[in-house]
Amino acid sequence: MPILMHIDFNSYFASVEQQANPFLRGKAIAVGGKGKGLGGSTRSVVATASREAKARGVKTAMSTWEAKKICPELIILPGDPQKYSDITNRLITICTKYADQLEQFSTDEVFLDVTQSAQDYFGATLLAQTIRAELKAACGSACTASIGVAPNKLVAKLASESVKPNGLTVVLPENVAAFVATRPLKEFCGIGRQTERALETMGATSVATLRAISREQLVARFKSHGAWLSNAAHGKDNTPLAVDAPAKSIGHSYTFPANLLTKHDVWKNLLALSDRVASRMQHGYVVGFRVNAFVRYGDFSQMGGDKLFKEPLRDGLGIAKSAWSILLPNIDYARGVRLIGVTVSALQKNSVPPSLFRKTEKMHSVLGALNTIQKRFGQHAWQRATTAGTMLLERTSGWHYDHELAA
Amino acid sequence: MHTYMNDPIEVTVDFFGHRIRPREVRWSNRRYPLQCVNLVHGALEGAKRIFYFSVSDKTNFMKLRFDTETLEWRLVEIYTD
Ligand SMILES: [Mg+2]
Numbered sequence: 001m002p003i004l005m006h007i008d009f010n011s012y013f014a015s016v017e018q019q020a021n022p023f024l025r026g027k028a029i030a031v032g033g034k035g036k037g038l039g040g041s042t043r044s045v046v047a048t049a050s051r052e053a054k055a056r057g058v059k060t061a062m063s064t065w066e067a068k069k070i071c072p073e074l075i076i077l078p079g080d081p082q083k084y085s086d087i088t089n090r091l092i093t094i095c096t097k098y099a100d101q102l103e104q105f106s107t108d109e110v111f112l113d114v115t116q117s118a119q120d121y122f123g124a125t126l127l128a129q130t131i132r133a134e135l136k137a138a139c140g141s142a143c144t145a146s147i148g149v150a151p152n153k154l155v156a157k158l159a160s161e162s163v164k165p166n167g168l169t170v171v172l173p174e175n176v177a178a179f180v181a182t183r184p185l186k187e188f189c190g191i192g193r194q195t196e197r198a199l200e201t202m203g204a205t206s207v208a209t210l211r212a213i214s215r216e217q218l219v220a221r222f223k224s225h226g227a228w229l230s231n232a233a234h235g236k237d238n239t240p241l242a243v244d245a246p247a248k249s250i251g252h253s254y255t256f257p258a259n260l261l262t263k264h265d266v267w268k269n270l271l272a273l274s275d276r277v278a279s280r281m282q283h284g285y286v287v288g289f290r291v292n293a294f295v296r297y298g299d300f301s302q303m304g305g306d307k308l309f310k311e312p313l314r315d316g317l318g319i320a321k322s323a324w325s326i327l328l329p330n331i332d333y334a335r336g337v338r339l340i341g342v343t344v345s346a347l348q349k350n351s352v353p354p355s356l357f358r359k360t361e362k363m364h365s366v367l368g369a370l371n372t373i374q375k376r377f378g379q380h381a382w383q384r385a386t387t388a389g390t391m392l393l394e395r396t397s398g399w400h401y402d403h404e405l406a407a
Numbered sequence: 408m409h410t411y412m413n414d415p416i417e418v419t420v421d422f423f424g425h426r427i428r429p430r431e432v433r434w435s436n437r438r439y440p441l442q443c444v445n446l447v448h449g450a451l452e453g454a455k456r457i458f459y460f461s462v463s464d465k466t467n468f469m470k471l472r473f474d475t476e477t478l479e480w481r482l483v484e485i486y487t488d
Contacts, residue, residue: 016446019445019446019461020445020446020461020468020470021445021461021463021468021486022443022445022463022468023463023468023486023487023488024468024486075409077409082448082450082459083446083448083459086448086449086450087448139446140445140446271453272452272453275451275452275453279451316453317453
């Protein structure tokens with residue numbers, strides 16, 4: 001019987017900020033992000049609230065305006081994606097050492113299959129404690145995680161969710177049915193708001209009442225999801241770890257604090273964005289063959305397109321040049337560029353380069369080109385906030401997080 | 408108060424094997440002896456590696472940026488209660 005572990009950082013972005021800045025510890029803070037408002041517009045929302053802020057009623061995806069209203073002392077910080085992704089990598093590095101298999105479920109959550117490495121639930125408990133100790137050493141004591149151990153993903157996640165912060169909850173196979181009965185339906189990963197409401201109309205507001213509904217009734221109402229619900233009510237789930245589900249595309253877009261008005265600024269920022277895309281591609285060991293690039297102007301009209309390439313794209317400069325070849329002929333600087341987006345798709349696993357020599361040769365040409373750009377555009381890639389219009393800032397609300405918030 | 412900036416600074420560091428630990432920051436003619444290094448994280452900017460040190464003294468939090476190519480230090484964030 002498999003043994004699954006779910007590890008979830010508590011109040012992730014906020015905890016990382018509290019780790020970095022001790023003056024924020026014990027305070028109600030929130031890291032801001034972008035969410036979707038009415039008509040597809042973007043608005044500023046709470047991406048993560050610290051546990052102190054949550055205690056005062058601040059919730060994820062709440063507008064920052066609303067959050068400030070219910071918690072006036074709330075400190076809202078812009079996100080710092082580089083910092084979070086560095087911490088996420090530490091989590092993954094540590095877990096990879098101990099797990100048979102790992103699924104990164106979100107920026108701050110992983111599922112581990114520890115059936116072989118742990119042998120039994122006692123071993124899994126020790127393993128969880130080891131991972132926790134290493135996480136503390138690598139990320140600092142403010143970055144706590146809740147861990148759940150159970151025979152399947154559904155129950156492992158319910159278990160980790162049941163004790164926050166810093167919980168370790170082990171649900172033995174014989175206790176699954178009883179444990180599941182204590183959890184609210186909305187905590188089930190797979191029961192969203194819509195399903196919850198639909199279940200309510202059928203009289204199911206808890207696990208006990210859900211169990212009272214027959215499988216046939218559930219299937220009649222929810223199709224195949226109904227069968228899953230019927231099993232879930234008893235803590236049964238056989239969803240495998242999604243270990244080899246590579247991303248279909250990797251992209252970044254960025255909204256600038258001030259519109260870009262020159263070719264030079266657009267190129268420079270395009271290159272910086274492409275570098276971020278490239279670094280994520282390298283992380284996932286993939287190369288891509290298709291590039292989509294677009295700009296949104298100050299008046300919110302959009303221009304861009306797609307191009308397929310014969311040679312794989314792997315580095316930031318290559319991606320930037322390809323994107324540039326799409327944008328350059330049509331771009332209208334006079335209208336002011338408000339947002340740039342670059343996405344690479346048609347991804348393939350990066351095969352071993354034909355020869356090491358060719359690889360180094362490629363690196364050299366990239367470095368050479370980067371140097372030329374630096375010489376042309378000046379030494380300091382990063383500028384003061386007062387000249388922010390020309391460069392991606394270290395932290396700004398302009399970043400569109402990979403995990404978009406549903407609002 | 409959180410302020411974002413990008414000011415050149417001087418930093419005195421201790422070396423521990425292949426690690427460095429900032430000890431004192433000099434910024435606009437003032438010295439800030441540091442008490443804590445709370446977090447160190449890295450980032451890539453094109454081909455060059457950047458390190459960020461989240462440090463603090465008794466009253467200030469500072470985020471320092473170290474460019475491994477130019478060996479230049481900058482103060483990019485400061486927070487005081
Ligand atoms: Mg979490």
